[in-house]
Amino acid sequence: MPTIDALSERLTDYLDLQQIREVRRAYFYAEQAHDGQRRKSGEPYVTHPLSVASILAQMHMDHQSLMAAMLHDVIEDTEINYEGVSSQFGDTVADIVDGVSKLAHLDFETKAEAQASNFQKMVLAMAEDIRVILVKLADRMHNMRTLGAMPPEKQRRIARETLDIYAPIAARLGMRDLQVELEDLAFQAQHPMRAKYIRRAVVQARGQRKDVISSIQNSIQERLHQEGLPGLVTGREKHLYSIYQKMKSQRKSFAEIMDVFAFRIVTESVDECYRILGTVHNLYKPVPGRFKDYIAIPKANGYQSLHTALFGARDITIEVQIRTKEMDAVASQGIAEHSHYKAYGDSESAVGSYNRARKWVQGLLEMQKRAGNSMEFIETVKTDLFPDEVYVFTPKGRILELPHGATPIDFAYAVHTDVGNSCVSCRINRRLAPLSQPLENGQTVEIITAPGAQPNMAWQNFVVTGKARSSIRHFLKNQQRHESVALGRRLLSQFLGNYGAQIKDIDQAALKQLLAEAELKSLDDLLEDVGMGNRMAYVVARRLKPSDAAEAVSKEGREKQRPLAIQGTEGMVLQYAKCCRPIPGDTIIGHISTGRGLVIHRTDCRNIGYLRDDPEKCIYLEWAKDTEDEFTVSLKLEVESQRGLIASLATTVASTGANILKIDTGEREGQLATVEVDLTVTNRVHLARVIKKLRVLKSVNKVSRS
Structure with missing residues (x-):
């Protein structure tokens, strides 16, 4: 169990004495506030905020984050309010505490709705100070570590929420170490038997593979030494939840997944990353199509690394990640690494990661403003916490990251909301393409807009990004x-x-x-x-x-x-009734x-x-004189069956300026057949012209309006 003295000792590594005193003062304030309160496990309640602060200290977070971690439950669980925290520790700490707390106890129809509303409030606080989410993630981490004291039903609910929301947020912010632990703890709580069997199989496989791993590791390390390249080679363990997910999604056996050996090479500079890549490709043959350069094009969460797959000896597949020490730190800590660059000078990877995180939170804030309610918002966010990205280019060469399966509509909204709202068509690699076509890596996408255009309701069936979905809903609403x-x-x-x-x-x-x-x-x-x-x-x-x-x-x-x-x-x-399909020139009546x-x-x-004579239900209508829209009408034709009939009907209709939407041939009775045609006309005069032309055809016996 952590103590405040042990934490203070650890903080001397990177905080000054005055800042450590402030953290200690926050601890004793929280201890007094939570006096008499106990956790489900029976421990004094203050052990929880102290553990949360210890988790953040491992990430080298600043003293204000640590103070907020100590105090994060006082507003919610004690009689102390925002003003009390603010007067003692300042507005910044109080704002972080306020963002992490549940702010208000409102009555909701369902628990899910309450959680969604709390998450919505947290996003608003994140937009003010991104440290809010770091404290919240550390809080969730300690709760997951001590989940055993909860009833099984509650354990499963918290585990589900962690897998749905908090682990993907940690991934989105590039905090892989925290993400992996959250996923494994949640997996063990939700599926204890599955986790137990996979863990046992991993331990067994580790023992059997030990010699092969050390052999490959030594051969790579030796080759780097020969070439005079600095680099530390380590074996990379797959965590339980990722093994389970791969078995489930790829329908592979445990043995097939564990047959792939994974290694990481950490070096000094970007230049050495590419030279090491050439060296390992000389040592083992690369697998075609499996090389990814995330250094030149970082992932949306700031992750940078070279990925390659190799054919090793004895038909073994080897996956290798190559990165610098700085990239490795950012890959593990994500935006938490931002605190290092603030304290110890600029780190390009950390700045990039932090800026991307800020941009993502601003995007969340924009979606939150458009969402109709908190449940709609949280569903939008869940679809936006995507695991895979595709990288596409604007015509000017700017790179945009989009989720796997994104369409040109998603791309248009990613450029700007107004571009999405006025989009009419697109060109992919200079060729016209459907707006519903999924985009692929490396494509250049050009959006064609028109001043009077507006979003189509059907777009919601194929867009995948939260921003596109919420923007379309907002516009239509x-x-x-x-x-x-x-x-x-x-x-x-x-x-x-x-x-x-x-x-x-x-x-x-x-x-x-x-x-x-x-x-x-x-x-x-x-x-x-x-x-x-x-x-x-x-x-x-x-x-x-x-x-x-x-x-x-x-x-x-x-x-x-x-x-x-x-x-x-x-x-x-x-709406125009489909039973009678009225067009200008018809006498019409409206039903409310x-x-x-x-x-x-x-x-x-x-x-x-x-209803016609009921003034309460119907209203008399007339067509305006300047109506220029096209209206759908159905015609029923009785025709003599002959070769080329459909072609001659279509040509005749087209010659009148009408447009055929659908043509359907019914059953034949001897030489006679029934044809039903749906077409668009401007008014009754136009329709009369179409019918007159059709009646002239020798093969048409009868034309009537359905």
Whole structure:
């Protein structure tokens, strides 16, 4: 069990005396605050913050991080508040403690929702000071080490959360040592029997492979010595969880995974890394396609190394990583290595790792602002904690890192949100390509934009990055609200017209009361509800009509009023019924459907018949004169079967300026066949022209609109 004296002794390696005194003062403050509290294991509670601070001390974190670690539970678990911590230890320490704490005890429907909300708050705090996440990860590490005192059900829940959120965050920040330990501890808690068998098999394999490993290690070390290259060669152990994941995802046996021997060579400079690579390629033959240069193009978390695979003697596959001492430190500690470069001069790898981490946290913050709720946000973050990256180029040669399976849409949003929102097509290596095509390493991607373009709802089916998904959702949500408010305003104006009033004349007292009853904040929120069909426009109009307004006009009077004009560009809140497919020129009627907005039918449609005379459900409509959109219509043709029939039908339709979407041939009856065609036209006049041309064809006996 760690003690404050042992920790103080260790801190003399890199902190000055005054800073160590501050850390000790924070410890005694926490000890007093947690007095009488015990952990599930029975130990005094203060042993937990002391252990968390010890973990951070191993990473050589600064004294403020260590003080925050000592105090990280006082706001949540004792009567001390933010002001109390701030007055004693300063705002910086209090802010880190506040970021790690759960901030507020809110009532949630589910535990998952509460955890998601806490994580969301932590991201906000991380954006202010990235040390928040380091303290949180150290806190989670000690909790995982002492998980045995918890009930099995709670152990599994905490282990699942660690594997889903905290281990991937540690990986994303480049903190491999911490990530590996978190994963192994969580794996043992979630699948104790599987972990036990794999550990036993690893120990057994280690004994059998000892001679082979030392033989390969000696031959590489000897060759480096001959070439006069400095480098320390070590065998690299695979950890339990990575073995389990590979067995599961690659469907390989334990023996197949352990047949690959892994080594790491740590040297002095980047130049020597590449010279050592040439030396090992001379010693053993390289495996084609297995070389990766993460020094020239670092991973998203700042990781740098050369990776190569070699064919050794006796058909053994050897994996080799080659890196400098500085890169090795950053690979183990990630952004925690930032504290070293602050104290001891610039380290390029550590600065790069830290800057990438800051950029990632800023990206999280942007997603958090767009997310509808904390659960949506945490799902977005989980998809963004990707294990593999592809590296693609902009036309100007800038490198972008994207997750495996990313598409040009993901690339567009990675460049800038506005580029993604106005994207219409793309070129991959100068050739036009679909927006859904997964990108591959080394491709050059060019995004083509248009001023009036906007995101498509279908994009959500194939984008993989959190930023793209949250940006598309945010845009569509805002667009839908804007369109719903506009339609709601038009519908309410229409029904207020029955009382001889307009929106500006509505009774303000009645509006205030209605908003309070409906738990809405403003008139726009009410209009959005009306536009989406969640509230009946005639009911709202009756509630809000001026007190001196006349009674509602009769049905005949309503029919004489000017109907609502349909532009065809109302967007997501206006649907055209698929049963009758109305087009400009048809007489139309609108049915207000809950959650969908206004659904337009032809007045002679059988599906709307029983609602036609109900003023509460339907509204009279007309087409605006300047409607220029294209509308889908279905035609049914009775034809004489002959060679080249479909080609002649398609040519005839195209000659009228219409566009065929679908053509379907039904069953034949002798020489007669039925053909159904879906095509787009601008109005009834255009449709009449298409039908007239089709009737001229000798093989067509009958044309009718479905």
